[in-house]
Amino acid sequence: MANKIVSKASLSDDVFIAEVEAPLIARARKPGQFVIISKNNEYGERIPLTIADADPQKGTIRLIWQRVGKTTAELADMHEGEEIASVVGPLGRPTHIENFGTVVCVGGGIGNAPLLPIARALKEAGNKIITIIGARTKALLILEDEFARISDELIVTTDDGSYGRKALVTEPLKEVCRRDPKPDQAFAIGPAIMMKFCCEVTREFAVPTLVSLNTIMVDGTGMCGGCRIEFDGKPKFVCVDGPEFDGHKVNFDLMMKRLNAYKQQEQRAHEQYKKHRCKIGLDE
């Protein structure tokens, strides 16, 4: 259970990828599942990260994360050969994979990471895959080549037009939904706001849509309930009932507020860490 970082690289300015030794998780994991990691067993916080991929033979899992707070920043500063204090999983329910027919897979920003193994599994199950991936700007776009390999059709967008089509992912999604026949199933994974608007588009066309949620968690096994969302008016736990849900029934507005519950504290911690790494010379 050493959780050694076997390799690490950056995919863009703030997005990182690492292969981590975790043989049991690598063997047990299925698309859609996640791990909870902690940098420090005494004082660290526990954060959920999607398992982007795994190699059961090598006994490694692939993690992709964006530097948004202290723990993700610390993780970004780790080197090959170092060990992550805690990696626990695979958690959550795996994606339900079947041959739906035509599936439109929409990924935004870091959401491309969890989307890729799902899209791949859907492809292997015989689905026709239309992929729409987007990012704010070209430098933040990740995994384009990987998606190109498994997609029957790939549409790339950037908010600022620096690459691909200048649009939000909802625009091509709407076009795809208008086609005849319309897609049989949609998957949308990305920032909460993106998933919310994707769901509004697909609801209009009655295309069933699964979203994968990444809420604040502590234990990840159902014990704390901190990850709960309002689903069809009732509370559901993302860690044990999800992370995937019928997006048309998720109260995204409330979820976004809950995601920001500790924003000020998190920013303060991140600022402190940035100052600290500056002092110890990690920043040139």
Add this chain to the structure above:
Amino acid sequence: MCQGATETEDMGDNVTEELVDVTDEAERKLLEELLAKQEQGNLKPKDRYEIPPQDIPEQDPVERRGNVNEVALGYTELQARLEAMRCLQCKTAPCVKGCPVRIRIRGFVAAIGGGDFREALHIIKENSLLPAVCGRVCPQEVQCQLTCTVGLKFKDPTKAVSIGRLERFVADLDRDSESVPDVAPPTGMKVAVIGSGPGGIVAAADTRRAGHEVTIFEAFHKTGGVMVYGIPEFRLPKAIVQKEIDVLAEMGVKIVCNFVVGKTRTIEQLMTEDGFDAVYVGVGAGLPRFMGIEGESLVGVYSANEYLTRANLMKAYDFGKGADTPIALSKRVAVVGGGNVAMDSARTAVRLGAEKVYLIYRRTEKEMPARVEEVHHAKQEGVEFHILQSPKRILGNEDCLVTGIECLKYQLGEPDESGRRRPIPIEGSEFRIEVDTVIIAIGNIANPLIRQTTPGLDFNKWGNIIVDEKCKTSLEGVYAGGDIVLGAATVILAMGQGRIAAAAMNEYLAAKATRRS
């Protein structure tokens, strides 16, 4: 047992020197007189009744609002011996019948009275492996102390012999000593213990003592289960739990953290692929129960599990001073519920700096499942009790932040199936309390992880594992105990089941070994 002296001195630091001298002197004299009478064979029950019940020194209520240190400081040697002398040594020992693990209470209390603390601890350890824990968190007032003759004589259960405090006293003396139980020669059998809470610790110790190779699997990054994530430091210091884990490690029990059975490996995989011959499932309670009222997912609404886990296990009280896990910076907190977990949450909120903490409970204080001592401590620390009230909805602003809680007033009707009088809402009695945080502490429902991943294991309609009187489940070689079997239980009940299961497992494994050879 020479640590006794140091323990007494430490206590002295918390009290004014002069006071210690005076009290000490009087106590010493009283004890000497009692012992002399006992020696001459004319110590009468009347003499024992006249010994004043010994209060346990406590941290000052105002001071302790600002720290997470333990509240009850423990008896001095003199206090412990005087308290023990209050015991009438009843032949029928009604106290023992009230103890879930049948500790020979009369014997250990007599040993304390006589000053033989080592013997006292030895007697306790025949039946209980975690006396330092149970002495602190057992609900003695509804167990051993409920039926104590001394309490009955005074018609006041709080005047019963303080068995729990005495248990704690001898257990604490032993804390620094090395008492690692003997382990039988290897049997070649492998035992998996799932969960490192009180039941798991006992099951692991007892099966390891029989010579089996034992591995504990813990889902969290730290061992101890509810004793480290749930029960706060001020009631049960983590170091005490860690000591028990250290003993297990010294006995050769393997401890694997960050391992979620049902996810990382299933029970079936442990038994068929990883070679475990028997499994003890002690995974604890599971999912927090919510009320199903409007506003329960607002920002600032916590389950007690989450609130306590952030504060205890993740040390959120040190956020910004090392700890990375944040918690709400609450000013006004409402805690819903009347159990120990509700008291723990309310008292934690006080320590995290809340100015007002309300405890909302729909029955009266008499029906509260919390220990009397916890209720007393909570009140001392300024928690305001709102009884015969229950939330109707939680109110929030446009940012989904909690702004208040709307409650209904209740009155008590006829007793319900739990034997407690049923609370009935009073129509039109709605009123609001302004709060920024709400903590729901109304219990748990069974965690579904094991059920979802263990075909063949039988569960009841509430999702709890069904076991027989030996804690054996419907699957061969699989035993279970604690909250996952009992629903909501206590540390001592979980411990008791861990012990019963371990005995059954040892029997099962011995038979299996015979068959194998």
